[in-house]
Amino acid sequence: MINICRRPSAKLSKPARCFRPYSLANGNIPPWRPSNVLDEWVQREAHPISLRQLTFFGRTLTESRLLSSANYVRLELPTRIAHRLRNMQTLPYSALTNEHISHVYEAYYRAFETFRKVPEVRTLDDNDRFCEVLKTTLKEHLTVIPRLAMGILEIQDSVSGDECDQFMNTLLRSRISRRVIAEQHLALNETFHSPWHFDGKKSGTAPEDEFVGEIFLKCNAKEIVEKCASRASELTRKAFGPDVALPKIILQGHLETTFPYIPSHLEYILGELLRNSIQAVVERRGAGRDVPPPIEVLICEAAQHVIIRVSDQGGGVDREILPYLWSFAKGPRRNKRLQNLGKVPRLAATMQELQIPPSSDPDSAEAGSSGEKFGSSLASLSGRRPDLRLGIGLPMSRIYAEYWAGSLELHSLEGYGCDAFLQISRLGNKNEVLSTRASMDAV
Structure with a gap:
């Protein structure tokens, strides 16, 4: 059960509070946790960044800048996690006792306790130790997305569908933000220790000329469409x-x-867009050998944006599903989605999750051979079957699009097909769209 205790204290202006979630799965009761520790971090504001800021900062990488990046991440992660923990504490009692929500809460609190206790990073050795903590935490949190998705579908007796969607959007947007800054620092650390790096000086055509950490300076939409189309076709x-x-x-x-x-x-x-279009066209035409109508992808470059339109003739979206297209919690087929999500042990929201890994063991060396970095991006993460539909691809895609101030819209022409419009910032000067801060007095 959840216990919120209030004890008078002469040193505090208001009572100290303790919060203890209880997992129905195993009956383990975590230790008491004074929430005044969380209060201190909830008072802090997160500091949003843009792709351009990350690029300028990491373009000339020195030891001083690497340590500065480590200390930024060291303070930002517990701050951003604290706000999300406070959001979770505001859920009803029955929702927080849900096995999956409780699992996510415990994972977040462990990460919060870990990061808030990390001392200031003063040396490269300190940074190396901090990077190991980051890698471990990123790997541990690969279960968060399927757990959240299952929990949201199971708590609707106590939380409305709209509130569930708002909660899910808030947590996932914050999760993306934390992984971006953590993986960016890990990538900068990798660059700093690479053979082509000479303490901020460039040498010929080094890989860092095109990549600054995780940011690809010359991202080409055509190449990525071709890459994704090939994988979706294989799927x-x-x-x-x-x-x-x-x-x-x-x-x-x-x-x-x-x-x-x-x-x-x-x-x-x-x-996600191409997989949905290809499967819709194939299913409408049947699995025969007749040549199906093509899928058209239009790339439009404007002054400040790049717009990508994906048009198919797959018959459009079912009328019963269309009103809930962007919802994690609402809509039909709830039980089927729960069954499918239960078959996905880990999910980091990468293209590779759409493929069958070479090995059934996601932790094996063979499974990670496709380019696993930091336990998340570009990794084969699950044994998900190619026809295993989870019902979270489109809403998650919209969160990713909106994270850098872009947008994703879909127009369905019933009986004909769909047009999806993805708009992204071309200049990289838009700050990340962070979730709103949690209230100090929420609990």
């Missing part, structure tokens, strides 16, 4: 058989445009 063949006739992907528009972006974010969004 569909595994689901429908090697002889299935797949729609051709026709690329049009400004095919040479480039912009700074985090490739894994764009890969995830376009991967």
